[in-house]
Amino acid sequence: MTNQKIVVKVGTSSLTQPATGQLALSTIAALVETLSRLRSEGHQVVLVTSGAVGIGCGRLGLTSRPNTLPLKQAIAAVGQGRLMRIYDDLFSNLNQPIAQILLSRRDFVQRSCYVNAYATFRELLQLGVIPVVNENDTVAVDELKFGDNDTLSALVASLIESDWLFLLTDVDRLYSADPRKVPDAEPIISVNSIEELTELEVQADDSGSGWGTGGMVTKVAAARIATNAGVRTVITEGRRPNNIERILQGESLGTQFAPQAQTNKARKHWIAYSLVPAGKLYLDNGALKAVCDGGKSLLAAGITAIEGDFRSSDAVELCDSNGMEIARGLVNYNSNELHKIRGHKSEQILTILGYKGAETVVHRDNLVLMN
């Protein structure tokens, strides 16, 4: 395979030694060699790397991870510089230029920033640079965090319309249960449909199944985001980065998630996954049917309850009566207005509010089903 766009995400568990928390230098060097080789073969490569907090802790001689946000942010600021220095030294030995990109969720929420980030990635990739991405931990605020770099890497892969997303971790693939706790857990080789993926997510939510607590939940969620954007996603072992090349050559290593037919165009994918919902609208059965089966817009008459404090144009979740999200969209009214008009016909909005707003609460062009 030539000229592929490839995003590789490496987790703290692969970058550091499990016993001591020290850097896993041989793994990092092997990763740098693999990525440089992929570049020289003509592929476009992005590295999403964790490790700022872990390496910052090591630098400051701390033995446990920080538990307050300001301390974590301070430690990430120490670790990020060191992390980049290690990468730059290793990549420079192989004459491979790199660039640091620190992103916060805010950069994805505003459509203009999102489009701008795309342009920057495109230029860097055309220049033959490997962008090295991490969350901008030092300025991230709780409500606007990616939460984890698995999600960040899936959003980056979607943004740049990547062909592949590799999630490198400390196990060789996904299993039916955490293999550390359940030795006879079944390996999962491939996930081909959205139904199979949904089944895995249900399993992940079930604490009894054993794998709700591990880092795999965020990886499966990342696979959903990326495969929905047409990106083939693979969970594989960080200690063997050259597995990436073997997988590109067709070997069946790791867990491979097939890309889904892209029902959502880029803008709808952005609404579904980049924005952070600011509230919930509960729909009656008629509205659920109109939105899900009829591809219709949501009207005020079909809303039974509202949660959250949001402004017009914010993203909101559209839920059934149990609070299960079935769609997401950009809302045309703020929460105060919606409390007044919910359950009423569109013709009554002028009388209730004293001004004529939009006819729809969420227009179908701004509405995406969350399958």
Ligand SMILES: Nc1ncnc2c1ncn2[C@@H]1O[C@H](COP(=O)(O)OP(=O)(O)O)[C@@H](O)[C@H]1O
């Ligand atoms: N079903 C599962 N299959 C494989 N690994 C699992 C599963 N459930 C939990 N895990 C655990 O997830 C860990 C990897 O997640 P995490 O530590 O967050 O990695 P990273 O730092 O690479 O993001 C593994 O060490 C494994 O013990």
Ligand SMILES: N[C@@H](CCC(=O)OP(=O)(O)O)C(=O)O
């Ligand atoms: N931005 C954080 C990474 C957070 C994260 O998702 O870590 P991991 O689960 O190891 O991929 C850091 O650099 O420490």
